[in-house]
Amino acid sequence: MNPVHTFWLILMLIAPPTWAFQSRVVNIPSAAMHRTFEATVVLPDQYARGSQAPRFPVVYVLHGSGGDYTDWTANSRIGKLADRYHVILVMPDGGHESWYIDSPVDPRSRYGTYVGTEVVAYIDSHFRTIATKQARAITGLSMGGFGALRIALDRPDAFGAAGSMSGAVDPRRSEGEPGIERVFGDPMQYADFWNRVAIVASAEDFGRDHIALTIDCGASDSLVQSNRLLHERLVELGVPHGYAERPGGHTWKYWSNAVKYQVSFFAGTFRQAARDMRDARAAA
Template identity: 85%
Template sequence: MNAIRTFWLVLMLAASPAWAFQSRVVTIPSAAMHRSFDATVVLPDQYARGDKTKRFPVVYVLHGSGGDYTDWTANSHIGKLADRYHVILVMPDGGHESWYIDSPVDPRSRYETYVGTEVVTYVDSHFRTIATKQARAITGLSMGGFGALRIALDRPDAFGAAGSISGAVDPRGIAAERGIERVFGDPLQYADFWNSEAIVASAEDFGREHIALTIDCGVDDSLVQSNRLLHERLIELGVPHDYAERPGGHTWKYWSNAVKYQVLFFAGAFRQAAREMRDGHAAA
């Protein structure tokens, strides 16, 4: 009987998923907004079981409009990617309609400073990260796709790679949506701000700052045209980037599939940056 039980135990273990990532919720204070927000952090299995001095690159993944820090883990299998690519995943709370900007009209809404600076500082001080831009990436879906690209452009010393999934890359095209004017301001009165925040307006900076860039959007997504225009502008400027359109719309089915390709891209960017740093030190 013991032999039979042992046989079935071994069989079940062999058939079980190899993923052993650790997901936890942390509370991160914001001095800029005088409050604290929760964030989901996923650590790869190696973090606990391997060399306790080993440090890991970090991928920040932002939620979309109306979402929160639980969206990605609740609606996708993103946690598996931490083990697969040996990265730490951080999913901060960006508010329901913050657009991840420091609002020119609402001083209580400073989510770009929070996510781009305060969250990064907290994560680097509380986890074994490789605390360099070459080992940090940021991406997100929809509103979070815009936020990820905007934060990377405004903080090129913090992020060496950036991505967008179904990103609302040009807020000017959706100005009538509920909530967006509350943080961007009136489109006429704050026209200069609206124009400067559009990702296409700063597209050449991705190349100037050597930010590894990946963008994708579903062919049935209402935002695909603005993503195509950004892609075409990047080509005109000669800015290296990865661009993909796949079947699908503005849905979790699309996003949960797309994020796998984005984290794969980031893992490659981390390896490339590490090789370049090693080669540079060797040459020196």
């Protein structure tokens, strides 16, 4: 991380919030899918200070099944978190039932590449980001929770932190749901793929690739058991992570509260990265 970026990152994270975030919609092309998709970008107030203003870490926040790039701003007050934690928030469109993967059966559905590579490249080239793994995080709800964890695992050099809210972390438990087999393939014919992409199958990689991890799920959510199993596997492997079950179900009331904890966690990882960089320079 550039020392100038580190200085500004530390300064921004201790500055008082101004609650004047800016939300805009951008069009992001996908070479992988030969289409252009919209995304919501929320900038903190400090971003408007001009070209000499500091660069910012980025948190990517994914919507769930049936949703789109407008879901988070329409159903929560997520925008205020950009100012509170001095981050850029990016909410890309992941398709209604894409699961944020590159489908083994539908070459037109390559949302893993789109969100994990193409969106990140676009944001870094069009906004003043700190374009490093240590200043980039990804999370999401339900299908987006699975997608966020899968994208981070598949691109360990791109994301330093990942999270999931009410995540469908084991798609094998969603077998038979409308639309899922169109992107995953037949569960018998493509059993190896279904097993490989389940987050629990790659749980140890979060530790190996130094990806800071936080997971939460409502205690009355139908997906809570698969989240508990993932948590137990991470504990068994000794992989550091945060895990929480809070009252609530698979609802926007739960997610609009949960996202505050997620972004707070990511801000903490950004601060730690800045401290580590500072300490490394001091020791050099």
